[in-house]
Amino acid sequence: MTKIGIILGSTRPGRNGEAVARWVHDVAAQRDDAEFELVDLLDYKLPHLDEAYPPSLGQYSQPHTLSWASKIASFDGFVMVTPEYNHSTSGALKNAIDFLYAEWNNKAVGFVSYGSAGGTRAVEHLRLIAGELQMADVRAQVALSLFTDFENFSVFKPGDFQRDALTTTLDQVVSWSQALAPLRAA
Numbered sequence: 001m002t003k004i005g006i007i008l009g010s011t012r013p014g015r016n017g018e019a020v021a022r023w024v025h026d027v028a029a030q031r032d033d034a035e036f037e038l039v040d041l042l043d044y045k046l047p048h049l050d051e052a053y054p055p056s057l058g059q060y061s062q063p064h065t066l067s068w069a070s071k072i073a074s075f076d077g078f079v080m081v082t083p084e085y086n087h088s089t090s091g092a093l094k095n096a097i098d099f100l101y102a103e104w105n106n107k108a109v110g111f112v113s114y115g116s117a118g119g120t121r122a123v124e125h126l127r128l129i130a131g132e133l134q135m136a137d138v139r140a141q142v143a144l145s146l147f148t149d150f151e152n153f154s155v156f157k158p159g160d161f162q163r164d165a166l167t168t169t170l171d172q173v174v175s176w177s178q179a180l181a182p183l184r185a186a
Contacts, residue, residue: 002034002177004170005075009082009093011042016114019156020144021081024112027166028079034174037075041092044068046099055101068096069103076184077108077177078135079169084115084122097129104133106183108176110169111141114150118143136180138172140165 006024010017021038028036046064053059060066082089097104109130113119120143130137142165144150149158 002076002174002181003074004028004034004036004077004079004173004177005039005072006036006079007081007093007096008038008040008042009080009096010090011092012083012090014154015083016146016150016154016156017081017083020112020114023156023158024079024081024142024166027163028170031170031174034076034177039071041096044071044096046092046096049095049098051099055099058102065099069100072100072103075107076181077110077173079110079112079173080126081112082114082119082122082126084113084117084119087121088125089122093126094129097133101133104130104135106180107135108138108173108180109135110138110173112144112166112169113141114144114146116146118145136176138169138176140168140172142166142169 006021008017008021025036025038050062051060051065060069082093111123111126113123123141127137142162146153151157
């Protein structure tokens with residue numbers, strides 16, 4: 001069965017992303033077309049990139065990199081839950097992405113973002129990164145506003161329409177992940 005990783009891309013204390021990622025996972029877990037797993041960057045303790053060789057060579061030497069590579073390699077596609085910090089994604093998510101290369105190739109990725117402008121600028125940066133990693137980014141996305149989808153900017157209460165946006169994003173991630181399977185098998 002197709003396996004999709006839901007990557008929680010914030011490690012900030014008091015992060016809003018945890019509630020968002022749990023919501024994504026709860027909605028996804030009701031589906032029967034794929035298996036979904038929540039992957040929290042906090043569980044991997046990745047330092048600032050500390051590998052001697054570029055990730056494209058696949059010559060990982062650090063235990064944390066090997067663990068991270070094994071986890072990412074186990075998935076067929078991803079949903080990245082990202083905050084928007086300074087018009088981009090979090091440094092923690094960018095660093096985690098940069099640790100690897102081949103493990104991302106030929107996999108689909110969708111985005112759930114949050115911020116004052118719905119996190120859309122963070123997603124635009126992630127789409128550029130996905131292209132370089134040979135990932136297929138899906139068109140649909142969920143953009144959560146701190147003004148309308150959070151109470152007091154911290155209690156997650158998404159609008160009802162956001163679930164429809166999430167369903168469409170998940171539909172596209174699953175179908176593209178399945179369509180890319182022959183490339184991953186080659």
